[in-house]
Amino acid sequence: MSIQLPKNYIQQMKELLKDEFEAYMQSFEQERYYGLRINTNKISVEDFLKISPFQLKPIPWADNGFYYQGNQKPAKHPYYYAGLYYLQEPSAMLPAQVLPIEEGEYVLDTCAAPGGKSTELAAKLQNTGLLLSNDISTSRCQGLIKNIELSGSYNTWVCSEDLVDLSKRFKETFDKILVDAPCSGEGMFRKEPHLISSWQERDDTYYPPIQKDILSCAVDMLKPGGKIVYSTCTFSIKENEEVIQDVLQRHSDLHLVPISKMPGFASGVGMEECVRLYPHKIKGEGHFVALLQKEGDATKKICKKENISLPESFKEFLQMCSFDFSKGCFSIKNDKIIWSPQQLSEQKRWRLLRSGLICGGIKKNHFEPSQAFALALKKEEFKNTADLSVDDPRVIKYLKGETIDIKDQDTTSKGWILVCVDGYPLGFGKIDKGIIKNKYAKGWRWQ
Structure with a gap:
């Protein structure tokens, strides 16, 4: 085996997998799998398969996910630049798939960069409701924003906040929340061997306190009756089941919701409701996914904002456009015209990087449309x-x-x-x- 795993990690996996350990070790001799997720915000699965230039095979746990061959180059194809699909590791498609999004809901992605799960949540919302995508790293948010804009989503807001601060601003605000927590990355050792050296520096004792705080903050932002997915790409019980056990003890109004098992899915250790993905059992890398629900019934919060007076040059441009702006409102910030179909309650002093669709900017009294606006449009609009x-x-x-x-x-x-x-x-x-x-x-x- 060309990948050298730490001895203490090997011992942990022996204890965890028992009779399956050798099969797990053999998985490192196999090539990784490549995944492509069709953006149903722009095109149906059926229609994309009619025009797809790639040889695709369905990923069992993702309705719009497909395997492609590693020698194909979907990132260098015009359809990628049109936002028709997103490239994502197959097992990483499961968390957003498990979260049952309904149109019109308010959804939060807590650790969102670079946007793989946010773009799927946005597709499930079909540009209704509102998606708030947060990442504490402002630099990583730049890639997140680009992927959101490439997807054509115009109901997504992006912020860069510590979740402790965010939870104070948005108590019981969101119908659904996804927590794809930072972790030791054990499940990605085959795909990204450089994570092994990071694991040796921090192992699986570094992240649990961070994960527990993130998940607890997320629960504070969840509406009664709402659901939350917690996921990692690690096999560590400390970072998975023990984190879930901690949040259940802290929040007595939470309970686990069973996740449907597919062939190759393993249950959580002592938690049948959860799912573990192992590279020797599925065609993909490692993941852990848990679905939780908060008891109670949610009350709908509606935030309204009045439209502002628009520049004449923008009004002239809109004469060429049949996009429906009637269900949202406009704002202007730093000469940029922004439109959002939904609003969050007014906040001050927070790092809000995107609040809907940036239509474009005013330059010397002339309006210039944005790249994001182009990707949000349909040809006929x-x-x-x-x-x-x-x-x-x-x-x-x-x-x-x-x-x-x-x-x-x-x-x-x-x-x-x-x-x-x-x-x-x-x-x-x-x-x-x-x-x-x-x-x-x-x-x-x-x-």
Whole structure:
């Protein structure tokens, strides 16, 4: 075996797995599995499979998850840039799948970066209700925001707060909460061997106090009757079952909800309701997932905010757009026009990085639409479009930020144009006489 595991870790796994230990060790000789999750916020599973350029096989525990071959490059395909799918390790798809989201709910993702689980929660909400995605690392939130915007979600807010502070602001506010807690990462040793050295520095005694505090804060923010998923990518009982036992003791109004078992799923140690995923039993890496519910009935909190007066240049731009803004409200911050269909109660002095959809900005009295706005639109919601087929070389030229010529497309339009691939928006440009000046966001461009 090329991966060298610490002796004390090997001993722990022997005690945990007993007769299955050798099968677990043999899993390190096998190649890792690669996962792709279809973004049902933009396209149905059925429709994506009709156009998919990849060889896909269903992941049993994810309705919209599929395995792909490691030699395929879905991150270098235009459909990725259109936000039609997200690349995610297969076992990591389970926590968001287990959380039973209903449209219109208020949902919190506590440790959200880089956004794999948040984008699935957003897809389940179908741009209804509100998703608050939090990560204590402001730098990591930049990748989170990009993935949220790429997904086309416009009901997602992003903040960077310590959960102790956040729990004081939003007591019993959320219908559903996901806690994908920081952990020792034992379940990812095959996929990411560098985590082994980190484990040797901290082992599985470092994280439990942090995990217990995070989960307890999350419970404080959960509405009565609400549900919460706790997940890690570690096998440690200290970081899994003992954390769950701690929160059940601290919060007498909580109880475990059984998770349906699929072939290869193992139960929690002494907790039949929980699920453990092992790489020798499933096609994926290691995970632990628990579903909890708070007793009681929730009362619905409605926060309203009045619309502001909009700049004339933005109003002119909206004449080209049939997107339905009627169910939300606008705000302006640092010359950026923001729209959100739902509101959270007014807060002061918190690191709110995104509060819905940034439509664009005002520059010298002119409105310039954002990359996020382009990805939130459907092709039919914008008056001027250039729709290129996926094998058209101009698609890659556009994604690289180059000027493209579409004189062959029989268009006489002038001004802003939405560039699409096979009917799915990529970004904006400005067209004049059949030439599109590229407005694709610099930080998003094809490398």
